[in-house]
Amino acid sequence: MENNNKPIVNLISKPKDMLRTVYTACRTCYSADMPINIYNDANDEEKMLKLIERVISSGHYSTIEHIQVSFAISNVSRACTHQLVRHRHMSFSQKSQRYVKEKGQFDYLIPPTIERNQELKEKFIKFMGEISDKYQEFVDAGIPAEDARAVLPNATATSMVASLNLRELIHIANLRLCSRAQYEIRMMVKGMCDALIAEEPWLKPYLVPKCERFGFCDEDKSCGRKPKLEELKNAANAVAVL
Numbered sequence: 003m004e005n006n007n008k009p010i011v012n013l014i015s016k017p018k019d020m021l022r023t024v025y026t027a028c029r030t031c032y033s034a035d036m037p038i039n040i041y042n043d044a045n046d047e048e049k050m051l052k053l054i055e056r057v058i059s060s061g062h063y064s065t066i067e068h069i070q071v072s073f074a075i076s077n078v079s080r081a082c083t084h085q086l087v088r089h090r091h092m093s094f095s096q097k098s099q100r101y102v103k104e105k106g107q108f109d110y111l112i113p114p115t116i117e118r119n120q121e122l123k124e125k126f127i128k129f130m131g132e133i134s135d136k137y138q139e140f141v142d143a144g145i146p147a148e149d150a151r152a153v154l155p156n157a158t159a160t161s162m163v164a165s166l167n168l169r170e171l172i173h174i175a176n177l178r179l180c181s182r183a184q185y186e187i188r189m190m191v192k193g194m195c196d197a198l199i200a201e202e203p204w205l206k207p208y209l210v211p212k213c214e215r216f217g218f219c220d221e222d223k224s225c226g227r228k229p230k231l232e233e234l235k236n237a238a239n240a241v242a243v244l
Contacts, residue, residue, distance in 0.1 A: 007077055009186065011193030013201065014163070015072035020202050024168070025050040027065040028057040051204055058208070069168035073194050076161035079111040082186040083160055091170040096162035100148035103141060107134045109159035114185055130157065168205075171198070176212035181225040 017023055019041075026041040033040060044050055057065055087094055110130050116122050133153055140150040166174075171194070177183065178191040195209035213219045213228040220231050 009075060009082070009190040009193050010077040011190060011197055012074045013071065013194075013197040014074045015070075015165070016198065016201065017069055020069055020168075021047065021050055021054075021204060023068055024054055024066055027068050028053050028062070031057075031062070031065070047204075054204075063169045066168040066172070070165060071168065071171065071198060072163060072165040073197065074161075074163055075190065075194075077111075077159060078161070078190055079156060079186060080154075080158050080160050081156035082111075082184075082190060083162060084156070085184065085187045086164065086190070089166075089170065089174055092164060092166040094162055094164050097160050099151040099154065099158075100146075103147045104134070104137060104154070106138075107131065108137070108154065110155070110157040111159055111186065112157070130155070171195075172208045175209040176215060179209075179211040180213070180221070181211070181227065182221055182223065 022041055022044045025044050026037055029040045029044075030037045054065075083094075083096060086092075107130070112123060112126055116126050133155060137150050137153050140153070141147060174191055175195050178187050179195070180188075183191075195205075199206050199209060208215065211227075217228060218231045218234050219225075219228045224230050
C-alpha cells in the first residue's frame with residue numbers, strides 16, 4: 003500500500019558520556035595527563051564545549067570519530083537508501099529483498115511532486131498495483147524472490163539500521179540538510195539529527211547545512227540563503243584594492 007508519511011527515525015544507541023568522551027580526545031592531544039584522569043575530572047561543560055569548538059573549527063576531526071551512534075530507520079524508499087549507502091564510514095543492515103517476500107501490495111513512497119498532482123498520483127498508484135501483480139505472478143510461478151525483486155521500483159519502502167561516527171554524521175548533515183538535497187533524504191537526515199540533538203543539545207551548531215556552519219555557499223546553484231563563496235572573495239578583493 004502507499005505510504006506517504008515522513009521517514010521514521012529513532013536513535014537506538016549512543017555513548018553514555020559523549021561530551022566528556024569528545025573532550026577527553028581533544029584534551030589528550032594537548033595534555034601530559036593520562037586520558038582517564040582527564041575523563042574523570044571533566045565536569046565543566048562550558049570549558050569542554052569551548053575546547054571542542056576550537057579543535058573542530060581547526061579541522062582536527064579525528065577527535066569526534068570516537069563517537070558511534072546507531073539509528074533505526076523505516077518508512078523510506080529504496081531511492082533514498084541508495085543515496086545514503088554512498089556515504090563512507092557507515093555500517094548498514096537493511097531489509098533484504100532476497101529473503102523477505104512481499105505479500106500483497108508492497109509498501110511504497112510517493113514523491114511530493116507527484117503527490118501534489120492528483121492525475122499523476124492516480125497513475126502512479128495504478129502502476130504500483132500493476133508492478134505488485136507482476137511480482138506476485140513471478141513468485142507464484144516459483145521464481146526466487148531474489149530474482150522477482152528485479153521488477154520492484156525505487157519507490158519500494160524499506161527499513162534499515164544505520165551506524166556511523168560523529169564526524170561522518172556531521173558531514174552528512176552538512177551535505178544532506180542543504181535545500182538542494184533531494185527531499186526524502188533531507189527529511190531522513192533531519193530526523194537523525196533531531197533525534198541525536200534531543201539527547202545531546204550541544205551538537206546543534208554542527209548538525210546543520212554546510213552554509214550555516216561556514217557562512218557561505220559553495221554549490222554551483224545556490225538557493226540564496228547565504229552568499230556564494232565567489233561573492234565573498236570578490237568583496238574581499240574589492241576591499242583590498244581600496
